[in-house]
Each structure stands twice: as C-alpha cells, then as structure tokens.
Amino acid sequence: MPMHIPFLSALTSYLQGDGAVILPEIELTLFGLGILLIDFTLGVKERYLNAGLALVGTLFSAYTVWKLRVPVAANGSMLGFHESVTVDPFFLFFASLFLAATALVILLSVKFLEIEQEQEGEYYALLLFACVGMMFMASGYDLIVMFLGLETMALSFYVLTGFLRREKRSNEASLKYVLLGAFSSGILAYGFSLLYGLSASTNIDTISEMLGRRNAFVSSLLHHPQPATAQFDPFLLQLLPVLAFVLVAVGLFFKVAAVPFHQWAPDVYEGAPTPVTIFVSVASKTASFALLLRLFLVVFGATQVNWMYLVAGIAVASLTWGNLAALTQTNVKRLLAYSSISHVGYVLLGLVAGNKTAMTGIGYYLLAYIFMTAGAFAILIVLRQKGLIGEELEDLNGLYQRSPSSAVLLLIFMLSLAGIPPTAGFMGKYFIFLSLIETHHPVLAVFAVLYIVPALYYYFRIVVHAWLMAPGEAPRPIMSSAQAVALGVAVFVTLAAGLYPEPFMRLAQYALGR
C-alpha cells in the first residue's frame, strides 16, 4: 500500500503528464542549480567537483533522453504543455548531440579554468543552462518556447564568452556577441510577431496551416477573376508572409553565422575562452540549425521551391567567403571560425536539395561537425599552458616533436574537416553532394566540391605548422586525463563515422530522413 503524500503524488502525476516531455531539461536545470548551491561550500582545490556534478547532470539527462525513445517509438511523438513542446526523433537526436557537446566542453574546461584561475561554479551552471536552452530550441513546437529556448541559450553564452573577466579580448568578444545577438534576436522576434499576426497562433503547425490557406487563397485569386466589389491584390497579400520568412531567415542566419551575417563569429571565437569557443561553434550552431530546420521544414516547408534560391545564395556566399577568408588567417581560432562559416554553407546546401538524402546528410554533417570541430579546438586547449596561449599558427610549430599523439589527432581532425575519406567529415559531405545531384543542382554540386581544395589548403597550413616546422622553445603540452577522454571520444566518432558509417547514418535517418 503506497503512502499518500500530496506533494509526491502531484509530482508523479506531473512527471507522467506534461513533465515527461521536459524531464531531461528539468534534470539539467536541477543540476545547474545544485552546482550554484554547493559551489559556496567548496574550497579552491575542490572546484573540480562542480565539473563532476555537471558531467553527472548531462549523463542523467542523456539517460532520460535515451529512455524517451521508447514512448516516442510507440506514438511517433509526444506533445505537452498545450502542444507547445514536443518530444520526437528530431528532438532526441539533437538533444543527444547537445548533451554530448556539453559533456565534451565540461571535460575540456577543467584544466583550462584552472590555468586561467577562473574556477567559479557558475561556469558549469551556465553550461548546463545553455544546454537546457538548446534542448528547448529543438523541442519547441511553439514560437514562444522556441524564442525562450534561444534566449536562454544566448544569455548563458554572453556571460560565458566574457567569463575571463580580466582579459580584454574576452570582454570585447562578449560585448560584440551581446549587441549582435540582441540585434538578431530582435529581427527574429519581429518575424515571429508577423507570423503570429498572420495566423493568430504561436503553434507552428497552426501557423503552417494558416499560411497554406493563405497561399491557396492567393493562388485561387490569380487563377479565377474576382468580383469587382472585393478587390484583393495577390501580391500585397503575399507580402507579409514573405517578409515574415525573410525576417525569420535573417535572424537564424545570424545565429548560425552564415554570410553576410557572420561578422560576429570570428571575433567571438577568438575572444571567448577556448572551451566556450567550442560550445559556441559546435553546440549553439547545431541548436540554431535545429531551430532553423524545424521552422523551415514545418512552417515554410510548402514553399521550399521559392526560398531555396535565397538559401542557395546564402550557402554559396558562406562557402566562398568562409573559405577565402580562412586562407589568410594566422590565428587558429579565427581560422576555424571562418572554416565553420564554410561548413554552414555545406549544411545550407543540404537544405537547398531538401530531399531525404539531404536531410540525412544534414544530420550526419552536424554530428560529424560537432565531434571534429570539438576535437580540433581541444588540441588548442591541450596546448594552453601557464604563460602560453597557443592559439597562433606559430604556437603549433613542431607539435609533432612535442606531443606526437596530439599531432596525429590534429591531423585526423583536419582531414575530417576538409572532407578526406575515411572520416566523418567526408561522409557528411558525401550525402550533401549526392543530394545535390539527386535534385539536379549540378552547378551547386561543382561549387561545393571545388571548395574542398582551398579548404584543404588552409587546414593543411595548420598541419604544416604542427608536423613540418621545427619546434621552438615551447614546452611539451601535458594532456590531463579529462582532456584525453574528450579527445578520445571525439576521435573515435570522427573515425568510426568515417570507417563504418552505417549506425550513424541510421541515427541521422531516424531523426531527419523521413
């Protein structure tokens, strides 16, 4: 006979109802708050426990996400909170990616913060809160939830970027990020408000339906002459939906750092503490892509033929500018920032193709991108020592002699980023290229493949410094065990997803390819 405790029974029924769809987020939040609480009690030497707690939080949350796949498989998807939050394969896939990225960043942060002497617990709490925001971006089925998720993530990031309070670069990056982030959020909110105005709803299914009706009405106006008493101008009627789309698209292009809305990225990447750079470049970009995919596919999915030219233009611009600007960088973080802009171009090309292969490809690409980019930055974190920043190309000189294993890992990540088989990066590109051919975009496909050549050139500038230049005075980098674990995971996924892509491909198909 179970005891009847009012509070507990309310909690249980909540967790079986609406609470179930946000359980992973609840856990992360609780762990984040827990870190804030116990941080006061910890001495300087014990601060690493914060990281441990945060890591346990991500594991808990990941386990819950894993458990959620069963009801999802049974019902297709779960909706909660008046259909404003959903749990579907799309969410499960992206949530796992965010959690993996968060865990990697936590592992890579410990020693870095120790060296910077900024071991406050808020750091890890903010990482978890940012992850909560990202998960809501993927699970949101309502404009307001989406926007709140985005802002939760963004606010955490603004603070994290400026976390090295004593460093000018970090502060400058944070300010830039706040200003441009607020600006782009504003644009996005404007687009959302127009969508609400057009459909009287914030639920994206309803919006999609209302936009569809409007479309059908307008095309009926074009094809059937209207009575003289009710004069509608079909073009004026379409003006608002187009404007809403453009505003939403621009806001999201800002968030994923696509050209011409990319200017914040190199500065923020360079100025932020390197673990946060990983988080910004890997997780925030993936989360923004999750939001972008959800909105573009659900709300604007019917009009893909119309907006695909805009996206194609943005994609080619990102590829071109990202690759060309990366050629001349001497700071590795900046170089990788520009290269990540070109990766955005590849993912957007998948959106242009828009078929099943392309969706698998986008999922695969983002998965590969997370692990290979995190791995590449992780090498820079390993290089970071007291009194040595290790972000310039010259700082990598002779890495091969100083630490052969880091040099080998760096080579693998660079090959993967450039898209040389058998690595994850190649498989991601493979799907994108194939989808472009399948949907008869040969010119875009040629553009996309040829940009591998300059990309290889700048990635190999890094390799040249690490492998072929003589080492200077720099000391041997020492890899902590947490860093080794993170690097091991990153390199395992990068190679496994290249040598035996089948399971990863099924994962991407499960999430997106239907």
Next chain:
Amino acid sequence: MDFFANHILTVVLFTPLVGAILMLFIPREAELAHRIGGNIFGVLGFLVSIPLVRWWNSGAGKFSFEENVSWIPSIGARYHLGMDGISLLLVMLTTFLGMIAILSSWSAIHTRVKEYYILLLLLQTGMIGVFVSLDFFLFYVFWEVMLVPMYFLIGVWGSDRRLYAAIKFFLYTLAGSVVMLLAILALYFYAPVAPGATRTFDVPTLLAAAQTFSDPLKVWLFWGFFFAFAIKVPMFPFHTWLPDAHTEAPTAGSVVLAGVLLKMGTYGFLRFSLPLLPVDPVLRSRIIQVVIVLSLVAIVYGALVCLMQKDMKRLIAYSSVSHLGFCTLGIFALTPNGLAGSVIQQINHGISTGALFLIVGVLYERRHTRMISDFGGLATPMPNFAAIYLIISLSSLGMPLLNGFIGEFTILQGAFQVSKAWAAWGVLGVILGAAYLLWLYQRVMFGPVTLPVNEHLPDLNLRELATLVPLVFIAFWIGIYPKPFFAIIEKPVENIVRQVNPNFYPAQQAKLPPSAVARAMAEAK
C-alpha cells in the same frame, strides 16, 4: 591455407598496413628495428603477392580472386575486391617497386625513421587498394587516402622546396578527385535500379549500366573522370605538379610516385573512362582527338623540356610526362595493340624510371647534389654503376632487346592502325627520348672527371646492387620474352576493345583473306 587462398587480395592489400600498425609499437629510438621491420614487410608484401601470379587463370578474362562483403548496406557500398590481368600486372609492379623503394631508403633516411617506414607501408596499401577495388566508394576512399602519406613523404623528407611541392601535389590531385567524386555520385544516381532496391557502387554493374545512358550524360561523366585521371597521369597541361613533386621527394618517394602513382591515372582511363565514351561517332571522335592531341603534345613537349634541364631529377621527372604520353596515346587509340602496349609501357615506365630515380638517388647520397654540371666522367670511378645506368637509360629510351622498346613499339603499332600522323609524332618522341637520355648519360658519365670530389666516389655497394639488379633483370625479361606479360593482359584488353570499339575486330577480319578467317574460326573451335 584456405583462408589465404580465398582472401588473397585482402592479405596482399593489408599486409603493409599490418606492418605499419605493428611498427607503431616499436619505440621511436630503435631506428634499426624500424629499418629491418620496414624491409621485412616490404619483402613480405611482395611475397604474398606472388601466389596471385601462380594461381592466375588468364583464360577467364573476368575478375579473379573476388571478395565481396557488405560494408555500408544503406548506401550500397561494399568491400568488393577483384582483379583482371591489367590490375594483376599493376599490383605486382606495386609490391615489387614498393619492396625496392623500401630497401633503397636504408641509408638515405636519417630523420624520423619510424614515421618514414610507416608512411611508405601505408602508401603501399593505398595504392594496391586503388588497383583492386571493384566498388566505386572503396576505390575513392583508397584514391584519397593515399594522398596523405605521399604528402608527408614529400613534405618531411623532401629537399629544399618540399613544402611547396607537397601541398601542390596534394591540391592538384585533390581538385581532380573531388570532381571525380561528383562523377561517381552521378553514375551512382543515374544508374537504373529496381524499385525498392538500394543503389550500388559496384564497378562492373555501374559501368554496364552506363552503356544505357544518353550520350550527353556520358560525355559529362567522361570529363568528370577525365580530370582526376589526367591530373594523376599527368597529361599536358595538368602536369605542372609533377616536376616539383618528383624533384623534391626523397628517392623512394620518387620511385613510388613515378613507378606506381602515375599508373593510377592510366589505370583509371582503362577501367573507368573508356566505357564512358559516348556512342555517337562524332562526339566520340571529338573527345578522342582532344585526348590524343594532348598525349602527343605531352610526348614531344615533355621530351623537349627534358633537353633543357640542369637538374637530373627534374629531367627524369619530365621524361615521365613524355613516357606517360605514350601510355595515353595507346589507350585512346582503342586498338588491341595500343591498349596492350600501353599496359606494358606502364610497367616498363615503372621499372625504368623507378631505376633512374634510384640511380639519381645513388649519386645524391654520395654528393648531395643533383645538378648535371656537378658530375662528369663518373664512369671511371664507378664502373658497375656506369654499366647499370647505361642499361637502364637504353631501356628507358626504347632500345630493342630491352623493355622500353616492346612497349613503345606496340603502342606505335596500335596508333599507326588508326592514324599514321599519330604514330609519326610518337616516333619523334622516341628520337627525342634517345637524345635527352644519352646526352644526360654522356654529360654525367663520360669524359674526364671534371671535379676532384668525384674522383674517388665509391661504386655501388651490395644493397644498391640489390635494388638495381632486379630491375635490370625485369627490363631484359620484358625486352626479350614479353609473351607471358602480354598473355596476362590479352583477355582484358580484348574485352575492352570489344566493348568500346566494337567495329575493330570485324574490320580487321574483313582485311584478311577468307582462308585465314576460316582457319582462325577452326582454331577457335
């Protein structure tokens, strides 16, 4: 033993890789262990490939030693290996030259010995993989993977301008291969497939399916593949990476680069490009003319540039452009003689040019210079060297009784059957070839010893003899008794000609007197 017999290609393919992985565990300081280990696996790689010849059944004309295992089922990529006569010869060349290249590095490499041998072995696996893959996906993986060890071989152990040469090599080849990737994907996508079935990357299936494609599509696919192979061969005007890469690479790197890597391009032409030629005679002859003209330009231009070189290695590098021009000329003549001669010439070029690079390496190890003007009269202090060098020069320039003659003669014969003008330009290349090689020999070996340092250069030691003598032996073998080599490639060449030039055999038959045809038919029965 059964496992070995059933999976011989896998064994041949991965023996060097296993060696490389094992050597990872030997500490870096144990340089001698690495030298020995590298050589053991080089020799082992060759030994395990010998049964390929023993068990070879030349009558089949199909792919032998096939292995076909599922790899990525969702996209239809399989681990599909197999070889016909052409790949057999090229694989044997690869394992043989690989062994010699590894042996030749014994005293030339002093820095990062461990990595050097590991990379050479990795390179071996990559190259063999290209020749035995019968799955486009697998083929592409090997094709790209192989670039990385080569990049490092040039970039780490090369001479002064190594960084420039290494990245130039990588980028050029990559530019061609990414376009090829698109062509592969297009071939994959446009090949008809039963509803509900997954697509396939299987090479024979896709190439058979390509026969049903429309001509414009075939033309696009042809050019897509063409750039990758033309850069690899390299054909004029895509050859500019070659002199830099060959000159800067360490000796073993040059041997493998010239001996095997370039053959990946001609192999690609034979295997993938020819079946993609359009059916329409006008389109087809236009394409063929372009390729043939490029080949002839390469033959003559490469030879002329050789005459101007001051650097021995650069001279030999340019001679590769000229010699590979013969190979592409033979391939695109589309006659049995042209094709067979081209395959034999690829082997010859591997042997002769490989040996020439070894010879330059011998001199470089002694004098640390490659300038022709730094030598002269070396025949006096180095008589054995002089003899071997002379034989190799003669083999390279096409002297009868040596291998080069057989290849060039057969190619020119094949070209002559199509157009006398092509053969005439080709012959010009042979003459120029004699000129630059003999002139080089004369300047380096004959006359008085001009520099005092050269007076007491030591002659070839045993190890150097061991690298060069086998090559000389093969040069004589192909030159005197090439029949076994031709027998191996006879069937595949005939298959190719029947497929891409179906009018050839009937037209030849029409030229014969009826009695001869009847006799041939009776013999065939």
